[in-house]
Amino acid sequence: MGSDQNTLLPLHLPVIDFSNKNLKPGEQEWDLSRAHVKKALQDYGCFEASFDKIPIELRKSIFQSLEELFDLPLQTKLRNVSKKPFHGYVGQYPMVPLYESIGIDGSNVPAKVDTFTKTLWPQGNKTFSKTIQSFSEKLSELDVTIRRMIMESFGLVSYIDEHLLSTNYLLRVMKYRGPETEETELGLNAHTDKNIVTILYQNHVEGLEVQTKDKIWIKVKPSQDSFIVMIGDSLQALLNGRLHSPYHRVMMTGTETRYSLGLFSIPKAGHVVTSPDELVDETHPRMFKPFDHVEFLQFYYTEAGQRSQSALKTYCGM
Ligand SMILES: O=C(O)CCC(=O)C(=O)O
Numbered sequence: 206m207g208s209d210q211n212t213l214l215p216l217h218l219p220v221i222d223f224s225n226k227n228l229k230p231g232e233q234e235w236d237l238s239r240a241h242v243k244k245a246l247q248d249y250g251c252f253e254a255s256f257d258k259i260p261i262e263l264r265k266s267i268f269q270s271l272e273e274l275f276d277l278p279l280q281t282k283l284r285n286v287s288k289k290p291f292h293g294y295v296g297q298y299p300m301v302p303l304y305e306s307i308g309i310d311g312s313n314v315p316a317k318v319d320t321f322t323k324t325l326w327p328q329g330n331k332t333f334s335k336t337i338q339s340f341s342e343k344l345s346e347l348d349v350t351i352r353r354m355i356m357e358s359f360g361l362v363s364y365i366d367e368h369l370l371s372t373n374y375l376l377r378v379m380k381y382r383g384p385e386t387e388e389t390e391l392g393l394n395a396h397t398d399k400n401i402v403t404i405l406y407q408n409h410v411e412g413l414e415v416q417t418k419d420k421i422w423i424k425v426k427p428s429q430d431s432f433i434v435m436i437g438d439s440l441q442a443l444l445n446g447r448l449h450s451p452y453h454r455v456m457m458t459g460t461e462t463r464y465s466l467g468l469f470s471i472p473k474a475g476h477v478v479t480s481p482d483e484l485v486d487e488t489h490p491r492m493f494k495p496f497d498h499v500e501f502l503q504f505y506y507t508e509a510g511q512r513s514q515s516a517l518k519t520y521c522g523m
């Protein structure tokens with residue numbers, strides 16, 4: 206990171222409207238939105254999407270579900286374990302004392318969410334399951350639209366179906382306590398996401414910052430209708446570096462609790478992430494060796510992975 210990492214100018218992310226639209230591939234409106242998506246991602250690796258397919262009641266009840274979940278005793282939350290790194294309960298870290306998160310694997314699949322719910326509420330919690338699953342399913346429509354547009358933009362139409370089938374969804378829900386100090390405190394370290402596409406949603410408490418290519422931190426100010434869409438390292442690799450995954454972090458002030466959630470599209474274990482030959486030529490030599498996402502994640506959480514400026518380049522850069 207540059208020395209100007211604390212410079213905060215009143216910049217903002219591009220906003221793209223997906224509301225009141227019946228976007229269909231091949232139609233003019235689709236092509237227009239696709240051009241906006243490509244430009245925003247080339248410039249920032251990230252944009253704000255206005256998206257109205259999730260009813261307002263569901264957008265409100267998701268935060269009640271998050272509160273109910275994080276209010277459980279720590280012992281109960283710790284029952285959410287996962288073999289995959291960063292998929293289970295994460296919290297009580299001295300480096301980021303304000304932060305806690307829980308991963309819900311396969312959050313768009315009813316049976317998977319029911320299994321998750323039963324580990325925390327053995328007697329069941331239908332409202333919780335239904336809220337998490339419906340929210341994820343509806344938000345995954347935005348993920349699919351955006352990934353379709355990206356693949357089309359880079360001439361990869363014939364790979365779209367295979368690509369969409371190669372991923373699962375993880376919903377990670379987050380809680381950040383207000384630091385209750387005068388100063389701004391770190392909520393979550395600067396990082397790039399390791400997956401394909403991340404879509405973030407949050408309550409009214411701000412804190413997310415995204416770094417531009419010029420290393421300037423932009424404070425993100427989303428509204429109730431907006432979702433933050435971001436590229437992860439695996440998509441950067443798939444596109445042979447045509448798009449970049451931006452650094453982002455969470456900085457907290459004040460006393461209020463920030464709740465946020467991210468829907469992560471993640472390559473399935475065993476699926477090899479590699480850039481199609483169409484994106485490799487003399488001016489764009491192949492940048493990354495083919496890799497398995499789960500193995501890449503395991504590397505990321507080793508000491509060497511944590512030390513590297515770009516875990517992706519260290520792990521599989523050519
Ligand atoms: O809480 C947020 O808005 C960001 C969380 C995040 O960057 C992550 O979970 O990867």
Ligand SMILES: [Fe+2]
Pocket residue numbers: 396397398453
């Ligand atoms: Fe992130």
